Amino acid sequence: MSQLGFKSILNRFSFLCKMVCFSVLASPSLKVTELQAEEANTLPNVVIVFTDDQGYADLGCFGAEGFETPHIDQLAADGRIFTNFYVAQAVCSASRAALLSGCYPNRIGIRGALGPGRKDGINPEETLLPEIFKQRGYSTAHFGKWHLGDAPEFLPTRHGFDEYFGIPYSNDMWPKHPTAGDRYPPLPLIEDEKVVELNPDQSQLTKRYTEHAIDFIERNQKQPFFLYLAHSMPHVPIFASEKFAGTTERGLYGDVISEIDWSVGQIQETLKRLQLDQNTIVIFTSDNGPWLSYGPHGGSAHPLREGKGTAWEGGVRVPCVMSWPGHIPSGTTCHELAATIDILPTLTGIVGADLPEEKIDGLNILPLLLDEPEARTPHEVYYYYWVNELHAVRSGPWKLHFPHSYRHVLVHGEEGLPGKQNYPKTELELYNLDEDISESHNVLDQHPEIVQKLKKYADAARADLGDQLQKVQGANVRGLKLTK
Template sequence: MTISYSNLLFPLLIALAAFASFQNKPDEKVTIESPTKPNIILIFADDMGYGDLGVYGATEWKTPNLDQLAADGVRFTQFYVPHAVCSASRAALLTGTYANRLEIFGALDHTAKHGLNPTETTIAEMLKGNGYATGMVGKWHLGHLAPFLPTEQGFDSYYGLPYSNDMWPHHPEAKDYYPPLPLYRNTAVIDTLDDQSMLTTNYTEEAIKFIEKSKEEPFFLYLAHSMPHVPLFVSDKFKGKSEQGLYGDVMMEIDWSVGQVRKKLEELGLAENTIIIFTSDNGPWLSYGGHAGLTAGLREGKGTSWEGGIREPGIFVWPNHFPAGKVENQAAMTIDILPTLAEITGAKLPELLIDGSSILPILEGKEMEPRPYFAYYNRNELQAVIYGKWKLVFPHSYRSIPEGTVMPNDGIPVKYHMLNLEKAELFDLAADPAESTDVSKSNPEILAKLNQFANEARVDLGDALTESEGTGMRKAGRVE
């Protein structure tokens, strides 16, 4: 129902609504129609573990701002990325589409001649077409060549790195392979970095400048932190602040960044009409030991389709629209963010097929029928399917830390070894989030259902593990 407020009653109604929000139970929703389209801030960390926030289990460093963000909105316990690697995960996030459909695999480096195809529609392009100012700050990683930069993909402005912050001459395992690390403003390289200690702070300052500049119109800000991806750097204001060491310091600075963004929204009177989404691209890079994050007991990490690689914190806040303090156990994935924002803002969905679906009912405190989600890795390997609390993992090879390895704390990684999953295994994630017990024999109907989902996906998107050719694939953009 649409409510029209008179000038006389508007302040009173807003005050009553705020009081009602405070009184509301966590699973209730307060609906107040926004006077304008909501601003949207999407904050994307890099290589952050499921257990890296206090509210998700971290104890050796503090994340008060992110914990408060979770208290103010909906916190997912089963929120996924479809690809446990940088470029693919970002392509899926920004297009609402599995990256293998888009021919984006792995992590693009400075030699890549391809990127996200300009024919694809990003969240920025979708919202820009609906009257939004759009800005990006941080790590892009969807093509560093001119046709693929953020300003060619719907963003009015860009400040950040074109790929991962370890793609530089100081890489511990690839010295002299990478050129100097370029820092971009829009389409121009404005600096090359030999020291990243101010990177999180600079990203934060640029994000705040964009908010101030765009305060008179609806805006979309994509703040993609380069950390806690290695190499780890932190400003002097957070150096030595955590009990854990450098990784904890970095997490505390990212937490500070979130607090600074929220503080600016409050100062400008924008907080009530701004959606904030916080998540990460994949799980922790475990071979870096003390320079990697926490899985909170989940199996494996980055570069695998086990829960530690693809399950991430997922926090959604929109005051008076999404219930505060709601812990949500329904499954969702980053591919759902684009269609959800389309439904909220009334923006037109992309013309090309996308794979995500709106989860607005879940964010409003309702139940939705579960749908299958797929986890892909390497070059189009369908490694797992998730359906509600159930997960079926298919035979494949994956990397793991050898048992008994002494883990480093100096930024130099240990070596993985490869393990083989010889047969498909089914897990009940509600009872066994660590994926320790195969329950396929006692759940034949569930096993058959998830196999059916996988077979349908193979027809559409292919699967290198079963040598299936997909009919729904599209091409990446290429520069010859």
């Protein structure tokens, strides 16, 4: 047996022993002794860092040019890179809903990006990730962008988070955006449920979110905690604090990513200082691909096709790094398909909590995290939706696009302004992503049997979740909550 295989078995045995311990501690019939309370502290802490519009190639370990990300790269060296990691839609609200619910956003009625003053938002009947952690006695906090409804009943503190500090929707939804006109009210900065500032200085947001995150970790070091840090950057308009402005060859965009990398470094340093790093799962990823029309103020999805707002790989495949010392093997890479919808069921299994009673779409990818021998993606098929339209399906390396229009940049913008774009239409097209990651060679005619197989998967998706392109209503779609 190889050394790696033996190490994998030892790690798995250790993990299973902890799971048995967690299950015993969860039994309400047992008296909690001091020893049991001490053992309960072995429940892993969880930190999710979720950036906004950061492209596939916008990390050093994913080939970034013009700036460096040493702290995130170290996280990758200590853990595992995921090269086939997906969001559920290439747009803000839908992507966040998928991460926190474990569902395709179409299933729970969240599509696109919710604007300020909407009368709807995340349904309280949906079980979100912080509510899963609350089952096991975790402290929970969200700092950064929320975007699942800005009315009081939709805010994070009403959905499982003990604390919140951030903005309720995208940072471009404010009066100062050059293309906003008079569409938006002042952008609120909210602490828990109170507006503490209007139109905050966005150059300080990354720093302020980070300071709140560090304070939360320090205050909860004696108990398990879940920290969801959803940076507003690098979504336009982009800003960097004085310490980072003008420090990279890539210009302001590189400065912004450099500050996000600093933020990750601050969190890692705090975990190490408090001797929590060995018992903390850290996940770093992005909500969708780059907003290409903003040119130098947007990121890069190289070598993927297109970006944000599309079902091409550049819109939905994002960089992902995960670390969990002693469990996730260091310096490894996973090429199997995994997705944000898998985070909830995977973490639920790790901490020994109950899955939501309502149907979810994510699957447990723990074997991929642990790099178990012969571990493969649990997804037989993966769906690519844009709002209510089914644009593509994937199974194995094969991705079938259905006829649809998509945004394509003709001329990149400058100085924070969007460029020109049009909406060409793709026809029925088949790509082998293992051989053609850039989706540049349509092999539809060479593989008719694959096409028929993927069409059947699409029919099942339409019956389940709907498809506006085919005018099909999904049978298993749940709705948003309306304000009172």
